[in-house]
Amino acid sequence: MALGKSLTPTFTFDHVDLGPMTGIITPDNVVQFRAIPYATLPGRFKQSILLETLSATNRDFTQPGFATPHTAGQDIFSGGPFPGQIIPTPMDEFKSLILQINVPLVCLQDGTSKLSKLPVMVYVHGGGFVLGKVDAQHNTAYMVEQSILDSQPVIGVSLQYRLGALGFMHTPDGGRNFGFYDQRNALLWIQKFIGGFGGNSAQVTAFGESAGGMSICYHMLAPPPPSGPLFKRVILMSGVIASTLTPAPIPEANSLYEKLVQAIGIEERGEAALEKLRGLEVQKIVDASSKISNEGDMWSFVEDETWFGKEKVTWDRISELIGRCEWIDEIMLGNTGFEGLMFTANVNALTPKNFSKSVSDQLGPKNASLIMDAYNITPDMDQNLFSNTAFRWIGDTVFDGPAHALSRHLTTKTTKKVYRYIFDIRNPFPNHPLYQQAHHWVDVYFVFKVHQFRYPTQFLKNISTKHAQLWIDFANGKTPWSEYKYDDGKEAVIMVADERDGWVERSVAEDERMNERSWKRCEVLWEAWKGVEGKQFSPLKIEPLAKAKMV
Incomplete structure (x- = not known):
């Protein structure tokens, strides 16, 4: 599905590990690669799987990607839509685990021989774990442009993760914290492949606002993966884990699962209900998830020994x-x-x-x-x-x-x-x-x-x-x-x-x-x-x- 045609010039770059990738030049000294998949989903309410190759992927990264399914807020609150913005934002449950990467053009013009080993800034969006996306309002391209103007260039990255019940519901088969594991896979992907864009994987700054900052805190509470730390510095913008968002005990998480099942009208319980949920139209789950949020409950981290020990x-x-x-x-x-x-x-x-x-x-x-x-x-x-x-x-x-x-x-x-x-x-x-x-x-x-x-x-x-x-x-x-x-x-x-x-x-x-x-x-x-x-x-x-x- 085409999500709108770009009138801006394109640039094709041959990544040493990923192969040819075409992005757009916007602004004049920055190349933006849109909707790069970092993981695949084997199914609803299952953990995402880190994508190690783009061999089966379309190499055109010039178009906006799909948002993760959620009840979107009103864009008017930020002054209205941006020029060329598609409304409503297309959403797709299985095509939304994506990154946007903004790289100084000069860094790519001769492979990665120029300005290699640049610091990397990774943005994790907020939204109370129920809304948010990679979009024009969270575009790091102009930060990258500013870094070039100031002679201290960086690479900017933004990521998406699953939201609401789809991302944070505890399921009877032991599934939990899907959105946080999505984030970890995105950060692992960056560690693995950002060097091919000229970035320094040892100089990553993670920054996030609200739930994005709290997410970064949660990654700091987990031991780093065997490959090493996921970032070196952090910027927490109104985003330190509060008492209202500490890990939910399993019984509390189970009660949210029951609320969702009841809100949708599923008679079965336990894993039988989970199978029903996996077969439903995704919008029914999004609507029920929003209903529960509107009644005062929060979708967030659930106790997880794999994460915290x-x-x-x-x-x-x-x-x-x-x-x-x-x-x-x-x-x-x-x-x-x-x-x-x-x-x-x-x-x-x-x-x-x-x-x-x-x-x-x-x-x-x-x-x-x-x-x-x-x-x-x-x-x-x-x-x-x-x-x-x-x-x-x-x-x-x-x-x-x-x-x-x-x-x-x-x-x-x-x-x-x-x-x-x-x-x-x-x-x-x-x-x-x-x-x-x-x-x-x-x-x-x-x-x-x-x-x-x-x-x-x-x-x-x-x-x-x-x-x-x-x-x-x-x-x-x-x-x-x-x-x-x-x-x-x-x-x-x-x-x-x-x-x-x-x-x-x-x-x-x-x-x-x-x-x-x-x-x-x-x-x-x-x-x-x-x-x-x-x-x-x-x-x-x-x-x-x-x-x-x-x-």
Whole structure:
């Protein structure tokens, strides 16, 4: 099936292991190879198999590929479709385990003799493990172009993986974590073949936003494959594993399987139901998967001894276990200015009274009091004022808190270098429901440089360009800005992007004074949660949020 014809010039390259490959030149100094398959699927709810050859593959990599089946979000939220974008995005369950690779043209013009051994930047998309794809909005080509302009060229790669129930359901025959094993196969493929494009497999930086960053964390919790580490540096963009997304116990995962079977109306149970599921039209599974997500359940990692060994992975051990990862020495991580704003449905379900009571029921009056004091919550406070605070609480719980805990642990208990940032630039798209807010994922609209044509000011374009440059510096092994060190207290240095100064280094004290931000709230949360250390625990599992959608 042709997914649209490209009018841009093409370039054919003879990969030393894979043979001839034709991509498109876009922009003028970058070759983009689209929809390269990295694995095959032997069947639904089965683990993917690493593709070792492209011998049976069409050598035309100039067309967009299929997305993995999922309930797609609205492209209007990012300013509308891109020129030439196909809507709706074609999806195919068995043809969607693909990569997109962007390579400096000069690197390929004489084989790999020029600019060989380039650093590689691999992007893992977010979307709460239920949506996302390789598309124009996550295109690394303009980052690669920027790296060439700055004389520190890189290769950019993006990958897809299975989503929702198709990617994360635990099945009665023992199948689980299909999407994460897909990611591992993609990273293995990159290790095996990126050298033929001129890349350095020992200089891979994995970067991901939200679920993409959490995915990278999960790969850091697993031992590297026999062939060696899958990446060397990481950038976690609002993406450190939160208490809400630690590995689900098998009984909990089994209950999600039962919910899906019931939602579809299958009478059989166990493996008999699984066979029925494998024979269904894929859209029925996607619809049922979305229904379960909309009712407050999450599709994510399931306990897996093959992945973790005998380690018990609970919310309070995430920082410690990531700190043990011996093959990562440098970590960049950060958050947006107001992460919690994406949880409107959750906040609308809360009042000062039901929140206070629910947290007290969950943690006990003493620990609940710690949280109420930290967030200045009283049962009779104004609802508007409370809602603003509730957004902060959810953002701290899911995004800011885990990042702060990891930064604190890594800089006080390990020798790893940590570079911390806050992206406090507001959404520039008037038709977006979070217009003029520095919400979760707003940084994705800037780092790739692909949205610059629709920014209203040159200042925002400069923010976007600098964003890409800092990420490229890090991938090239440079120090992007001063290290963050928790023990420096209020004088600890972070990088902040805001609409007053652009990208600027500030002390924690300066940032708190200017923006009334405080990570001390996050530390209070961890203190209040001490009674549930070593247990599966989700702070958002309180009665008012029992059925609230999380993604």
